[in-house]
Amino acid sequence: MENSMHAPEPVMLPATVLAELESAVGRDGLIVEPSQLQTYECDGLTAIRTVPSAVVLPLSTEQVQAVVRVCATHAIPFVARGAGTGLSGGAMPARGGIVISFARMTQILNVDLPNQRMTVQPGVINNHLTARVAPFGYFYAPDPSSQSVCTIGGNVAENAGGAHCLKYGFTTTHVLGLEIVLPTGELMRIGAPSCDAPGYDLTGVFVGSEGTLGVATEVTLRIVKKPEAIQVLLAAFDSITGAAQTVSDIIANAILPAAMEIMDRLSIQSAEAAVHPNYPVCDALLLIELDGRSAEVDLQMEQVRQMCRNNGAWEDRLAQTERERMLVWKGRKAAFAAAGRLAPNYIVQDGVIPRTKLPDVLKRIGEMSEAVGLRVTNVFHAGDGNLHPIVLYDASIAGQEAIAVDLSLRILRVCVDLGGSITGEHGVGREKQESMGYMYAEPDLETMQRVRHAFDPHNLSNPDKLFPRPRLCGEKTGPYTPHPLETAGVAEYF
Amino acid sequence: MTITSPTATHEFAASIVGAEHAKILDECCSAAPADAQQASEMLRFANENGLAVNVEGSGSKLGWINEGRTDLRVLTHRMSTMREHTWQDMTCTVEAGCTWLAMQTALAEHGQHVALDPLWPERATVGGVVAANDSGALRLRYGGLRDLVIGMTLVLADGTIARSGGKVVKNVAGYDLPKLLCGSFGTLALITEVTFRLHSIARQTASLTVTAATADPLGKLLLVLLDSQLNIQSMQLRTDVAGFALDVRVAAHPAVLSSQQDGLAGVAESMGLRAEASAGQEWAAREQIFAPSAFVFKATMLPTEIAAAAQAILDLGGSTVVQATGILMGNLPGFSSPHRLASLRARLEAVGGSLTVLQAPSKTDFDRWGTLPGSLPLMRAVKQQFDPHGILNPGRFLGEI
Numbered sequence: 050m051e052n053s054m055h056a057p058e059p060v061m062l063p064a065t066v067l068a069e070l071e072s073a074v075g076r077d078g079l080i081v082e083p084s085q086l087q088t089y090e091c092d093g094l095t096a097i098r099t100v101p102s103a104v105v106l107p108l109s110t111e112q113v114q115a116v117v118r119v120c121a122t123h124a125i126p127f128v129a130r131g132a133g134t135g136l137s138g139g140a141m142p143a144r145g146g147i148v149i150s151f152a153r154m155t156q157i158l159n160v161d162l163p164n165q166r167m168t169v170q171p172g173v174i175n176n177h178l179t180a181r182v183a184p185f186g187y188f189y190a191p192d193p194s195s196q197s198v199c200t201i202g203g204n205v206a207e208n209a210g211g212a213h214c215l216k217y218g219f220t221t222t223h224v225l226g227l228e229i230v231l232p233t234g235e236l237m238r239i240g241a242p243s244c245d246a247p248g249y250d251l252t253g254v255f256v257g258s259e260g261t262l263g264v265a266t267e268v269t270l271r272i273v274k275k276p277e278a279i280q281v282l283l284a285a286f287d288s289i290t291g292a293a294q295t296v297s298d299i300i301a302n303a304i305l306p307a308a309m310e311i312m313d314r315l316s317i318q319s320a321e322a323a324v325h326p327n328y329p330v331c332d333a334l335l336l337i338e339l340d341g342r343s344a345e346v347d348l349q350m351e352q353v354r355q356m357c358r359n360n361g362a363w364e365d366r367l368a369q370t371e372r373e374r375m376l377v378w379k380g381r382k383a384a385f386a387a388a389g390r391l392a393p394n395y396i397v398q399d400g401v402i403p404r405t406k407l408p409d410v411l412k413r414i415g416e417m418s419e420a421v422g423l424r425v426t427n428v429f430h431a432g433d434g435n436l437h438p439i440v441l442y443d444a445s446i447a448g449q450e451a452i453a454v455d456l457s458l459r460i461l462r463v464c465v466d467l468g469g470s471i472t473g474e475h476g477v478g479r480e481k482q483e484s485m486g487y488m489y490a491e492p493d494l495e496t497m498q499r500v501r502h503a504f505d506p507h508n509l510s511n512p513d514k515l516f517p518r519p520r521l522c523g524e525k526t527g528p529y530t531p532h533p534l535e536t537a538g539v540a541e542y543f
Numbered sequence: 544m545t546i547t548s549p550t551a552t553h554e555f556a557a558s559i560v561g562a563e564h565a566k567i568l569d570e571c572c573s574a575a576p577a578d579a580q581q582a583s584e585m586l587r588f589a590n591e592n593g594l595a596v597n598v599e600g601s602g603s604k605l606g607w608i609n610e611g612r613t614d615l616r617v618l619t620h621r622m623s624t625m626r627e628h629t630w631q632d633m634t635c636t637v638e639a640g641c642t643w644l645a646m647q648t649a650l651a652e653h654g655q656h657v658a659l660d661p662l663w664p665e666r667a668t669v670g671g672v673v674a675a676n677d678s679g680a681l682r683l684r685y686g687g688l689r690d691l692v693i694g695m696t697l698v699l700a701d702g703t704i705a706r707s708g709g710k711v712v713k714n715v716a717g718y719d720l721p722k723l724l725c726g727s728f729g730t731l732a733l734i735t736e737v738t739f740r741l742h743s744i745a746r747q748t749a750s751l752t753v754t755a756a757t758a759d760p761l762g763k764l765l766l767v768l769l770d771s772q773l774n775i776q777s778m779q780l781r782t783d784v785a786g787f788a789l790d791v792r793v794a795a796h797p798a799v800l801s802s803q804q805d806g807l808a809g810v811a812e813s814m815g816l817r818a819e820a821s822a823g824q825e826w827a828a829r830e831q832i833f834a835p836s837a838f839v840f841k842a843t844m845l846p847t848e849i850a851a852a853a854q855a856i857l858d859l860g861g862s863t864v865v866q867a868t869g870i871l872m873g874n875l876p877g878f879s880s881p882h883r884l885a886s887l888r889a890r891l892e893a894v895g896g897s898l899t900v901l902q903a904p905s906k907t908d909f910d911r912w913g914t915l916p917g918s919l920p921l922m923r924a925v926k927q928q929f930d931p932h933g934i935l936n937p938g939r940f941l942g943e944i
Contacts, residue, residue: 163766164845186770208715221719222690226895231921239918242895243843243869244687245676245726247912247941249922253689253722257715277772297631303654303743342774344799401711403632433713434632470714477716488716489706496697496705497718499928503921515717 059086059100060145066123070105070147073115078153080104089148092133092140093195094480101142106150110228110236110266116149117264118234120509128511129264131172131200135207136397137478139259143512149264151202157181158267166225166242168269171202175209178270187272190217193474194382205265208257210474212308212381213338215432217273219474221256228267229255232505242269254500259476260511262504278343279307280350281374284357285331285364289313292333293407295360296431299337300404302356304349308338309432310381311407316428316439319387326380329364335431336381384428385439391426392441394450396457400464401473404434413463414438421452425460435473436464462487477515485517547592552615559584564621573616579696579704579735582617586733587702589615589934596700596934598729600640600668604675607901608728609911611939619670622735625649633741634693634710639670639734650741658685658742662830670734676726680777680792680826682868685742688725694738695721700930705732712740723925730940731929745794748776749804750821753811756786758857762850764789764814765867769846773806778867780849781828782857790825791818829864829872836904837874838881842888844869844896855887869896881909888913899941912941919944 062070062081071079080086081103090098102125107113120127126146133140142148151172159168162185169178175196178189192211193199199209204220205227214222226240240252255262286292292311299306312320312334320326328334337353339346350367357365368374388395402410411427418425418440429436438460442453461471465487471477477485485494494516504510547555549570556565556574564575576582589596594614599605601620619640626636630653637646643664650656660679661672673695678687685691694708697720707720724734755761761780768775768791776794780787793803811818833839844852849865856863856873863873875881881900888898892914900911916922919942926933926944938944 161845163770163847165769166845208719210713210715214713218686218690219713219715221722222686235920237918237921238916239921241843241897243845243897244682245678245841245843245870245897246916247897247899248916248918249727249731249925250676250689250722250725251918251921251925253725254718254720257719274770274772300633300743301631303746305742342772342795342799342803344802345774345796348796348798401713403629403634403711405629405631430713434711435713468710470709470711470716472716473711473713474715481716485716488709492703492705493707494717496699496703496707496720500718500720500723500925503924503928 057100059083059102062102062125066119066125067103069119070103070116073119074105074107074112078106078108078112080106089130089133089142089150092138093136094138094141094478097138097141097479099142099144101148102145104148104150106153108153110230113149113264113266114230114234114236117230117232120147121232121234121507124507124509126509126512129171129202129206129260131203132174132198134195134199135203135476135478137472137476137480139207139476139478139511139514140203141479151200154266162187164242165272166269167272168267169201171200171205171265171268173201175199175201175204178272182272186275188275189270190214190223190273191220201268201270202265205256205268206258206260207474207476210435212310212430215309215430216305216307221253223271224252224256224268225271226269227252227255227265229263229265231263232507232510240269259478259515261501261515263510276340278346279338279340279374280346281368281377282337282350282353282357283328283366283368283377284335284337284362285329286333286335286360286362287331288361289333289411290408291361292335293431295335295356295362297405298356298360299353300432302352304339304353306337306432307340308336309430310336311429311431312381312384313427315391315424315426316384316387319390319426320380320384322390323387324379324383326376328380329366336377381428385437388426388439388441392424392443394442394444394453396440396453398436398438398457398461399473399475400436400438400461400469400471402434402436402464402467402469404431406467406469407431407434410436410463410467414460417456417459421456423449423453423456425456430473433473434469458484479514482515482517485515547594549614552592552594555588556585571613571616573618575618575621577621579698582698582733582735583702583704585615585617586698586700590700590702590932593932594934595937597936598670598674598733600671601642601666603663603667604671604677607675608936609939609943611937617733619668626736628653630655634712634738635741636694636710636736636738637669638736639668641669643667643669643672651744654744655741656744657691657739659688659691662833669737673725673734673737674727674729678870679829680779680866682866682870683778684776689722691739692721692725692737693740695724695734696736697724697732697734699732700932700934708738710738728936728940730926730936730944732935745776747797747800748792748794749800750790750792750825751804751807751818752821752825753789753816753818754783754785754787755816758787758850758854760814760816761787761789764811764816765849766846767810767814768807769867771810773803777826779828779864780853781864782853782862787853787857788825790821792826832862832864832872832874833902834874836877837902838877838879838904839872839874839902840884840898840900842871842873842891842896842898844871844891845894848891848894848896852887852891859883877904881907884909915942
């Protein structure tokens with residue numbers, strides 16, 4: 050069993066296999082010491098843990114390929130790992146499996162500004178992409194809230210999102226081509242630096258496959274020209290309905306903001322306590338970021354402010370300076386970690402609903418929360434209907450954890466019932482395998498399995514993830530426990 | 544696997560789709576299913592009997608893949624309903640046989656569209672556009688089908704009906720199968736229904752054209768504009784009576800549109816070029832490339848290669864329209880040998896591009912697909928999983944997949 054906070058001792062690999070791995074990555078690239086292996090037993094989903102049998106830290110594509118060949122020869126499951134900030138258990142190893150860490154493959158290989166592309170190794174941190182091209186007026190658009198630590202390889206695996214994907218699209222929009230090592234050990238390039246490479250769009254299906262189709266060793270990305278002007282508005286409402294209506298009105302008026310976020314009263318309070326963003330205290334806070342040509346942004350912002358007022362906003366405050374803007378976003382991105390101030394334990398989900406169902410779903414979440422006596426705080430990407438309901442509870446009270454888990458999964462069911470999805474950016478991983486059955490029927494899942502078999506006929510690449518599986522007795526989706534990085538204040542989530 | 548006769552196929556088809564929707568001509572049977580269920584029965588029959596199946600919308604792009612045997616044509620025209628336009632959520636679900644124009648006309652009632660401008664919208668069907676992965680000038684701003692399709696209903700070769708993706712833009716649950724299907728030319732599954740994300744139709748746009756005798760200065764201008772902060776919606780370099788023309792369309796709030804135009808004209812002027820208001824037909828120029836007697840090809844390239852490619856095509860006596868995304872449609876007069884394109888193809892392939900043949904008026908041994916990608920074995924494995932008996936357009940895709 051792998052569900053307890055204390056994972057069992059790792060399965061030992063035969064000495065001959067360890068020798069092969071060592072010859073693949075060198076002595077300094079192989080970790081077998083149990084205390085060191087423990088670092089890799091989970092990712093951001095800390096409730097489920099499995100200690101790997103070994104960890105390798107390759108330096109090159111060749112070394113990755115050599116490692117995967119060893120795995121293929123001996124039928125050893127493997128999982129690639131970037132920074133381990135994923136929230137659904139995607140980077141958690143299989144029992145008896147190894148972890149391929151990309152901590153030493155962190156080079157930006159090529160920057161091609163005229164063609165607005167860059168090619169990088171998977172271990173490069175998301176933020177470093179923008180840092181590299183910012184002096185030339187460019188940025189890398191997808192911005193998961195863990196972007197100061199998470200790696201592009203992990204972003205590719207999970208098809209990472211972020212607040213700004215409302216306008217700029219997700220990771221998949223920005224990945225043009227990949228070099229991958231297939232689970233059989235073959236090296237292959239898929240996609241191309243140019244659009245529409247002849248043949249099937251293998252890149253499109255690889256991105257977001259959560260490590261189940263192989264290991265990326267090189268990523269070619271699109272970069273985006275920085276807009277001339279950026280403005281952020283904070284609008285305070287007495288009801289979620291007014292804020293949600295404003296979001297719909299903005300979209301209906303053909304304005305496409307860079308981001309639109311809503312925070313409820315509880316999350317405003319906890320963010321305030323955590324980083325003092327000086328938000329107005331209200332039932333629904335709407336953050337709207339507009340970008341583009343300055344004259345146009347000015348005009349649109351005036352329209353947006355009017356729409357806020359028409360829907361009952363009693364305050365609409367513009368973040369005037371870069372510093373103010375940063376503070377607004379810092380507060381928003383801290384909302385999740387700040388939930389720890391509201392209750393000893395919490396579970397976060399990231400279900401998606403059609404945007405217009407927002408008031409409806411929030412009402413139902415409110416009713417469900419009241420019925421079981423647990424508080425749920427809500428922070429969400431309102432522009433694309435991506436919720437982040439956070440179920441607050443106290444694990445020291447007998448039975449409350451089970452109620453919280455059940456509530457969080459029932460919220461996902463509500464999302465699906467309203468025409469949405471169980472996950473907008475965190476991925477299925479180990480956490481939501483069973484919830485896949487809410488969304489997809491057997492033939493739908495079986496069709497996905499066909500892709501899996503084409504890439505990974507022996508089921509070695511991150512096995513036992515993403516697809517539903519027979520539930521083992523006593524297993525459950527667990528509560529959220531802070532990741533060491535988060536506790537250390539290094540990263541925020543979503 | 545049993546082999547059935549065309550007459551037996553016809554009889555079966557009539558029993559499923561109705562006699563008036565099943566036909567037989569030159570040993571080839573055609574059937575027009577009314578829905579995914581009927582399509583599923585037809586494919587299961589074909590799969591059990593080893594029939595080669597071609598799925599057809601309007602047939603406007605049938606020549607874009609290899610020729611090959613067809614025992615059964617599955618026609619999608621009876622599946623042409625707009626199933627759902629949830630305009631408040633900016634998504635729509637439409638059946639594959641609906642023409643692109645009919646779909647856009649319905650969406651326009653709420654000022655929305657699928658932000659893609661494929662060839663021949665009045666004829667081309669949703670399923671055909673998706674299967675051929677066509678796109679036009681709007682791609683620069685809004686992306687291609689891979690960015691706009693959010694869900695699909697498929698019928699696999701064995702008759703399995705599967706749904707993939709969903710009705711919300713943001714969704715990472717499971718594999719993104721719609722992307723695999725875009726551009727699969729009917730070789731993996733029959734698409735019966737597509738869900739799109741929608742955009743508002745730009746309320747005001749303006750189009751300017753800059754001309755020059757050679758492609759090079761316009762190619763430089765194109766790169767400068769890509770690097771600018773103007774709201775460029777579309778940009779294309781094309782051959783023209785004057786030599787070459789660069790068309791640029793900007794979209795903006797009506798009150799600031801003229802400043803965008805001025806900005807654009809200013810950039811051109813600083814490079815010694817003159818921008819004038821476009822005459823009107825520029826954005827339909829892509830369709831002109833497909834003259835019936837012409838040899839037509841598609842090429843893909845990085846933006847920095849655009850000018851040289853366009854110049855090379857003009858120098859060969861052909862014409863072309865290249866989008867700033869690096870997607871080119873070009874032609875050579877029918878009488879000239881396509882082998883003259885070999886050096887352009889080689890140059891593009893060397894920098895990650897491609898050149899593929901879309902229309903050949905006469906038989907040629909010029910290879911349609913060019914150098915096959917290293918990932919071909921993986922593509923074959925995908926095909927094998929989706930269509931193990933090889934009934935969907937067998938041998939007609941690249942590498943004879």
